[in-house]
Amino acid sequence: MKKVLKDKLNILIIFISIFLILLCFNRSLWGDEAWTAIIMKYDFKEMIREIGQDVHPPLYFVLLKLIVTLFGQHIEIMKIMSVIPTIILMAIGKKYIKHIFKSDFIAGVFICLVGLMPSCMHMSVELRMYSWSILFVTWSAFLGCEIYLHGQRKDKLLFTLSGILAAYTHNFNIISEIFVYMILFIALLVKDKKYIKDILIISLITILGYLPWLFISFKQVMNVNNDFWLWSVNFTDIAQMLIYPFNSLCHNEIPNLFVLIFIGLPLLMTSLLFIVVLKTTINNHFKNQKANFVLLCYIPMYGLMMFGVVYGLLIRPIFVARYLHSTIGIFFLGLAVGISLIKKNSLKNVAIIILICNMIYGCFFNIQREYFNGTEDTLAFFEKAKKEYSTRTIVTDIFLLSTTVMPYYETQYTTYSNTVYSLEQSNQPIFYIADQKNDQSFLENMNAKKLYSGNIDNEYFFDVYLINNVEFS
Structure with missing residues (x-):
C-alpha cells in the first residue's frame, strides 16, 4: 500500500x-x-x-x-x-x-x-x-x-x-x-x-x-x-x-x-x-x-x-x-x-x-x-400527498415520467401514457403532473387544485394538481 x-x-x-x-x-x-x-x-x-x-x-x-x-x-x-x-x-x-x-x-x-x-x-x-x-x-x-x-x-x-x-x-x-x-x-x-x-x-x-x-x-x-x-x-x-x-x-x-x-x-x-x-x-x-x-x-x-x-x-x-x-x-x-x-x-x-x-x-x-436537483423534495411530497388525499393514481403529459420515472419510484402508482386524457377511474382523485413548458389553462375548468411545483433530476420541471371526479376531454 x-x-x-x-x-x-x-x-x-x-x-x-x-x-x-x-x-x-x-x-x-x-x-x-x-x-x-x-x-x-x-x-x-x-x-x-x-x-x-x-x-x-x-x-x-x-x-x-x-x-x-x-x-x-x-x-x-x-x-x-x-x-x-x-x-x-x-x-x-x-x-x-x-x-x-x-x-x-x-x-x-x-x-x-x-x-x-x-x-x-x-x-x-x-x-x-x-x-x-x-x-x-x-x-x-x-x-x-x-x-x-x-x-x-x-x-x-x-x-x-x-x-x-x-x-x-x-x-x-x-x-x-x-x-x-x-x-x-x-x-x-x-x-x-x-x-x-x-x-x-x-x-x-x-x-x-x-x-x-x-x-x-x-x-x-x-x-x-x-x-x-x-x-x-x-x-x-x-x-x-x-x-x-x-x-x-x-x-x-x-x-x-x-x-x-x-x-x-x-x-x-x-x-x-x-x-x-x-x-x-x-x-x-x-x-x-x-x-x-x-x-x-x-x-x-x-x-x-x-x-x-x-x-x-x-x-x-x-x-x-x-x-x-x-x-x-x-x-x-x-x-x-x-x-x-x-x-x-x-x-x-x-x-x-x-x-x-x-x-x-x-x-x-x-x-x-x-x-440539489429537487428529486428528494418531490418524492417526499408524493409520499405525503398519497396519504393525505388517498390516491395513488398519476396522470402526466410528460412522456418519460409516465412510462419510466414514476413507475420506478412508486411501483404502486397507476400510470397512463401522456396521450390519454379520458380516465376510466374518474370517480377517484388523481394527481395530474403538468409540464411547466406546456399550456395548463385547460386545468382551470376542471376544479384542479395546484399542490406543488418541482422537478426530478433537474430534467423534468412540472406542477402537480389534484383533480376530483373530472373527466378529460
Whole structure:
C-alpha cells in the first residue's frame, strides 16, 4: 500500500475515484436511467428480450444484472457500477501512457480529463452504459498503439477483444471502433505490408465475435429508422455535439453566457491546438510522431459526429451528443499529448488553467445535479400527498415520467401514457403532473387544485394538481 501511495498518479486516481463514488449516494434518475433500473427487476430471459426490442446491445445490462443479483437493486450500487470503468480507464491510462510516451505529465493530464471533465463526471455516475463505452473504445486505442510499436500477439488478441466488447455495449461504438481499426490498419500497412495477415485475422475474429448479435442490431436500426423520438437535425443539435466533451448541462438545458465561457474556452483552445499541431506536422513533413498522433486522436470523435449528422440528414435523425462519449477518451488522450508539445510554459499553463476551470465548473454542476436537483423534495411530497388525499393514481403529459420515472419510484402508482386524457377511474382523485413548458389553462375548468411545483433530476420541471371526479376531454 505504501508503494502505491508513493506514486502521485495513484493518489490522483484514488482521489478522483472517491469523489466520483460520493456522487452516487442519491436516488435521482432521469427517464433512460429509470428504464435501466426497471428492467433489472425482470428475469434474465425477459430482460434480454426487452433489450432486443430497444436500441442497445446487452453487455452492460448483463453486467449490471449480475451486480444486482449479488447486491440487490439499490440505486447507489447500480450507479457505482458506472464508476468502475472510469477507475479502470484511469488506471490503464496511466500504465499505457507511461509505457508508450514515458511521461507522467501526459498520464496525469489524461487521468484528470477522463475523471473530472464535465461529461466524464456525468456519465461516470449515470445508470447507463456510456462509461463502459469509453473504457472499451479507449482501451482499443491504447492497444492499437502497442500493436504499432511492438506487434505482440497478446496485444492483438486484447485489441480484438476490446473491439468486440465495445460493439456489445452500444451500437454507435461499432462506428467508433471502425475509425480506430481503420487508423491502426492504415498505419500498419504504411509501416510494413506484412501486417496484412494480422489485419485480416483481427477483422474476421471481430466480425465472428459480434455475429450472434448482428442481426438483432440490424433489426434495432431498422426499427429506429421507422420510429424514433428525434425528428430533425438542426444547428442546436450540432452545437451540443461540439461542446459535449466540456459540457455538464442537463439534456435539454441551454447554456447562459457565464456557462458558455466555461464551455467555449476549452473548445476554442482545443481547436487552436489542432490548427497549430497540424501546421507543425505539415512543416515537419509528418515526421513528428507525437504531433501525428494528436491529429489522429481527433478523428474518431469528429468522424463519429459527422457520421451521425450525415446519417440524420440523409436517412433519419437517430444521433444525439451523448453517443459521442465512447470517443472522447481518445480525444482527451490527444489533448493531453498536444498540451505536452507546447514549448512555451506560459501557453502550456494557460491551457492547463482553462481545463481546470472547466473541471471546477463540471464539479459544481454535477454535485448540484446529483444532490440539489429537487428529486428528494418531490418524492417526499408524493409520499405525503398519497396519504393525505388517498390516491395513488398519476396522470402526466410528460412522456418519460409516465412510462419510466414514476413507475420506478412508486411501483404502486397507476400510470397512463401522456396521450390519454379520458380516465376510466374518474370517480377517484388523481394527481395530474403538468409540464411547466406546456399550456395548463385547460386545468382551470376542471376544479384542479395546484399542490406543488418541482422537478426530478433537474430534467423534468412540472406542477402537480389534484383533480376530483373530472373527466378529460
